Amino acid sequence: MWTGQKSLIDFVNTSPSNVQYVFLTFDNNALKIATWMKSQLQNALLLSKLTLTEQTNFMKKSFFVITPVSELGNWIPAILQEWSCSDHGCGYNQVAFESKSWNPPVKFVKRVDARYDWAFVHQWKPAAPTLTHVPDGCSFSVKNMIHINGSVALVAGSSINCTIAKKVML
Known part of the structure; x- marks a missing residue:
């Protein structure tokens, strides 16, 4: 979802109005990643078909966790592990690159x-x-x-x- 602005715009435009979202990261620098995710989502909202009121409501139902998943106790990481992929040919399909000179500072691309x-x-x-x-x-x-x-x-x-x-x- 974070690999391109079009994906985020599609996500925003097709999101049901009665759903809340929690955005998590496994990265140790969770505050930085959460801040980046929030700004990406806000940019997508500006380019979306949603009215200003709908954009505001979307952000009210979006929560960005500033603590890495590994530090959230034992039950949240355990639940996320239930969805892990363990068969042939699966795994992370993207990789993150980071540079202070880029805007945004983190880029995700397909591995x-x-x-x-x-x-x-x-x-x-x-x-x-x-x-x-x-x-x-x-x-x-x-x-x-x-x-x-x-x-x-x-x-x-x-x-x-x-x-x-x-x-x-x-």
């Missing part, structure tokens, strides 16, 4: 490997990896592979006729 069990094993270290933008994963030349060695490749999702499997092989 190419999506933690598939058949993809190569990542050995992430507790440090900020180098990010290399790859505009088209299917026409990226082998010559350019040297430049991404040891970094995380951010492969554009707009590649036409390019399968996920081919992008993962990058």
